[in-house]
Amino acid sequence: MNETNDNILNEVTQGDYKYGFVTDIDTETIPKGLNEDVVRLISAKKNEPEFMLEWRLKAFRHWQTLTMPTWAHLTIPEISYQDIIYYAAPKQQAKYASLDEVDPELLETFDKLGIPLNERNHLAGVAVDAVMDSISVKTTFRETLAEKGIIFCSMSEAIREHPDLVKKYLGSVVPSTDNFFAALNSAVFSDGSFCYVPKGIRCPMELSTYFRINAANTGQFERTLLIADEGAYVSYLEGCTAPQRDENQLHAAVVELVAMENAEIKYSTVQNWYPGNKEGKGGIYNFVTKRGICKGANSKISWTQVETGSAITWKYPSCILRGDNSSAEFYSVAVTNNHQQADTGTKMIHIGKNTRSRIVSKGISAGLSNNSYRGLVKVTRGAENARNFSQCDSLLLGSKCGSHTFPYLEVDNKTAKVEHEATTSKIGEDQIFYCNQRGISTEDAVGLIVNGYAREVLNQLPMEFAVEAQKLLAISLEGSVG
Amino acid sequence: MLTIKDLKASINGKEILKGINLQVNPGEVHAIMGPNGSGKSTLASVLTGRDYAEVTHGKVSFLGEDLLDMVPEDRARKGIFLSFQYPVEIPGVSMVNFLKTAINEHRKFKGLPALSASEFLKLMREKKEIVEISSNLTNRAVNEGFSGGEKKKNEIFQMALLEPKLSILDETDSGLDIDALRICANGVNKLKTAENATIVITHYQRLLDYIVPDFVHVLMNGQIVKSGTKELAYELEEKGYDWIKKEVFGTEDAQ
Ligand SMILES: Nc1ncnc2c1ncn2[C@@H]1O[C@H](COP(=O)(O)OP(=O)(O)O)[C@@H](O)[C@H]1O
Ligand SMILES: [Mg+2]
Numbered sequence: 001m002n003e004t005n006d007n008i009l010n011e012v013t014q015g016d017y018k019y020g021f022v023t024d025i026d027t028e029t030i031p032k033g034l035n036e037d038v039v040r041l042i043s044a045k046k047n048e049p050e051f052m053l054e055w056r057l058k059a060f061r062h063w064q065t066l067t068m069p070t071w072a073h074l075t076i077p078e079i080s081y082q083d084i085i086y087y088a089a090p091k092q093q094a095k096y097a098s099l100d101e102v103d104p105e106l107l108e109t110f111d112k113l114g115i116p117l118n119e120r121n122h123l124a125g126v127a128v129d130a131v132m133d134s135i136s137v138k139t140t141f142r143e144t145l146a147e148k149g150i151i152f153c154s155m156s157e158a159i160r161e162h163p164d165l166v167k168k169y170l171g172s173v174v175p176s177t178d179n180f181f182a183a184l185n186s187a188v189f190s191d192g193s194f195c196y197v198p199k200g201i202r203c204p205m206e207l208s209t210y211f212r213i214n215a216a217n218t219g220q221f222e223r224t225l226l227i228a229d230e231g232a233y234v235s236y237l238e239g240c241t242a243p244q245r246d247e248n249q250l251h252a253a254v255v256e257l258v259a260m261e262n263a264e265i266k267y268s269t270v271q272n273w274y275p276g277n278k279e280g281k282g283g284i285y286n287f288v289t290k291r292g293i294c295k296g297a298n299s300k301i302s303w304t305q306v307e308t309g310s311a312i313t314w315k316y317p318s319c320i321l322r323g324d325n326s327s328a329e330f331y332s333v334a335v336t337n338n339h340q341q342a343d344t345g346t347k348m349i350h351i352g353k354n355t356r357s358r359i360v361s362k363g364i365s366a367g368l369s370n371n372s373y374r375g376l377v378k379v380t381r382g383a384e385n386a387r388n389f390s391q392c393d394s395l396l397l398g399s400k401c402g403s404h405t406f407p408y409l410e411v412d413n414k415t416a417k418v419e420h421e422a423t424t425s426k427i428g429e430d431q432i433f434y435c436n437q438r439g440i441s442t443e444d445a446v447g448l449i450v451n452g453y454a455r456e457v458l459n460q461l462p463m464e465f466a467v468e469a470q471k472l473l474a475i476s477l478e479g480s481v482g
Numbered sequence: 483m484l485t486i487k488d489l490k491a492s493i494n495g496k497e498i499l500k501g502i503n504l505q506v507n508p509g510e511v512h513a514i515m516g517p518n519g520s521g522k523s524t525l526a527s528v529l530t531g532r533d534y535a536e537v538t539h540g541k542v543s544f545l546g547e548d549l550l551d552m553v554p555e556d557r558a559r560k561g562i563f564l565s566f567q568y569p570v571e572i573p574g575v576s577m578v579n580f581l582k583t584a585i586n587e588h589r590k591f592k593g594l595p596a597l598s599a600s601e602f603l604k605l606m607r608e609k610k611e612i613v614e615i616s617s618n619l620t621n622r623a624v625n626e627g628f629s630g631g632e633k634k635k636n637e638i639f640q641m642a643l644l645e646p647k648l649s650i651l652d653e654t655d656s657g658l659d660i661d662a663l664r665i666c667a668n669g670v671n672k673l674k675t676a677e678n679a680t681i682v683i684t685h686y687q688r689l690l691d692y693i694v695p696d697f698v699h700v701l702m703n704g705q706i707v708k709s710g711t712k713e714l715a716y717e718l719e720e721k722g723y724d725w726i727k728k729e730v731f732g733t734e735d736a737q
Contacts, residue, residue, distance in 0.1 A: 044602065171571075330542040332555070430570045431571075433532050433554065434569070434574075435533070435584075437554060437555075437558050437563075438558060438580070438584035438589055438640065439555050439587040440583055448575050448583060449572060450581070451575070452573055452623065453574055454574075455574040456574075
């Protein structure tokens with residue numbers, strides 16, 4: 001075996017989380033609870049430079065002055081923040097020796113989703129063969145990106161290796177004082193991804209396959225920062241269609257996007273965290289702050305999300321359209337079933353001239369769930385000729401679920417044109433019967449109809465994920481009709 | 483092929499079908515005629531398994547099996563096809579996706595492998611000619627924004643693809659201009675074999691000029707009150723339904 005192969009083998013068999021944690025801290029956890037010492041400890045364990053510690057402490061001190069927001073249309077059980085362990089080294093140990101030991105239900109879901117065989121092991125937490133395909137994929141991947149000068153690494157690595165970029169941009173879109181959950185994340189974030197695409201560079205591949213393979217260990221307080229410099233382009237996919245379980249009930253991630261002049265960022269999310277059981281027990285609380293800034297003229301940011309998981313979702317991927325002629329899009333499908341609750345939407349803040357935004361939100365509620373769209377369109381005084389179009393649709397399966405739309409409009413410039421359309425429909429028994437009569441079962445019929453309804457959003461996803469996402473929608477609603 | 487024995491069915495507790503008897507053999511075309519509200523569509527619903535009508539009495543066997551025991555999709559897979567009086571729109575679901583799913587469900591039921599995308603498209607091209615349906619319809623979402631005539635053509639197109647053993651055409655002629663009517667009827671005739679059978683539901687005789695029935699039944703007030711050959715249809719056209727009401731019920735206002 002030559003040296004390269006040896007390295008790969010090492011990486012797989014002995015490596016810690018691929019991009020971080022240089023010290024031997026892998027088995028340690030710290031006591032539960034949060035105070036300044038815990039923040040210091042986290043920063044120390046991650047070998048962070050002084051500025052990062054200061055930044056975290058400032059966030060923590062601010063967080064202490066805040067209380068959890070209550071304006072969302074959600075019923076959130078009390079969360080005891082002193083009962084949470086804020087630092088645990090990422091678990092790298094494989095849980096199982098082979099796929100045979102994995103919960104058959106999970107395997108069945110992989111099957112239904114059509115997840116490639118070589119990725120299933122990883123997602124299920126099975127020890128992987130040394131020569132797993134994806135490893136060589138990863139290596140060539142990194143090389144290709146490095147050739148173009150693209151930095152793509154973990155946030156921990158970025159803090160150590162690229163402190164100037166981090167200092168300049170971290171918190172520039174979502175300040176550490178932004179809101180309760182953003183402040184908490186800023187104080188204790190564990191890791192996440194960092195990407196910088198230099199001037200004039202088009203990232204030659206979707207940052208997706210790669211990411212999915214790494215997604216299993218993202219952790220509780222994830223922090224992501226993407227920067228597309230002038231004229232750059234990047235498409236990024238977060239999450240994965242496979243069901244993700246996690247012992248941590250509270251997730252509070254922050255994602256920041258910065259698009260400079262003529263740059264474009266496309267950010268797609270498929271979120272399928274454990275939603276809890278049919279009775280509403282368990283499940284992840286997902287409180288996420290995502291925001292992008294179209295900083296330069298002619299820049300563009302596009303959010304696409306498919307939200308099917310979590311017990312509670314609180315999430316508003318937003319855009320600040322600062323550059324003249326910049327544009328932003330938000331495409332969302334949010335599915336809630338059983339006892340799930342989602343309050344999700346977007347904010348489009350028009351500051352530059354001739355800025356354009358487009359919102360397409362498709363809510364799907366079933367069971368006893370509650371699904372709310374909450375969206376703000378704000379046109380500031382200087383935003384001449386701003387345009388917004390919003391389309392918010394809700395689809396109901398059954399009569400026990402709830403669906404709500406909360407559109408907010410603040411327009412301070414007379415030249416703005418803002419359009420809002422909203423529809424609510426029920427999945428029709430006549431539609432289902434029509435499918436039945438053609439030989440299609442009710443379950444498959446619901447899948448077809450729901451995917452038809454969500455098509456405009458699914459079309460925005462990278463091809464390979466669109467197919468999986470379609471299956472995911474159908475699976476999420478299994479048993480909800482008939 | 484199909485045997486209906488003393489079939490009674492109610493909607494919301496009100497009896498709509500009041501004892502239907504009918505025998506359909508392979509190769510036959512049966513017409514069921516009757517005024518609006520007489521229960522023709524309800525009969526089609528009961529046979530295909532739509533559950534708003536509750537069967538309270540009677541038996542239906544199809545190819546030797548108890549039809550009323552089967553879920554709607556199994557009835558379809560076993561070869562019962564309904565051309566809907568009001569075809570349903572399914573926004574965003576492409577015709578190709580819908581029909582490919584349908585065909586492959588039928589194939590799976592028969593133990594056949596699924597058709598690949600290219601095999602399916604080839605089959606679709608062949609069948610499109612039967613009802614002269616244009617690609618700009620098959621490239622759209624299921625029935626979405628189709629005109630009345632286009633929807634009916636689309637039903638016959640689906641019938642061509644699924645090759646049912648028993649087709650029930652519910653008012654396929656309603657809302658059709660004469661050209662579309664001819665195209666639909668020709669399609670149905672082209673699909674006719676010695677092994678399959680058709681039930682044509684209509685309340686005008688016009689369609690029966692194109693699809694010639696072996697038997698004509700008059701459904702009135704939830705019962706088949708008269709059966710005959712195609713001459714009966716002409717008689718009805720000439721004299722109207724009142725004539726039968728008088729003959730059967732001894733009065734012009736049955737009920
Ligand atoms: N979904 C329904 N709910 C309640 N009543 C119905 C429904 N469908 C049909 N009916 C009633 O059943 C009777 C028969 O209707 P139908 O079978 O549609 O007649 P036809 O097809 O012969 O015109 C009518 O009185 C009609 O009002
Ligand atoms: Mg009718």
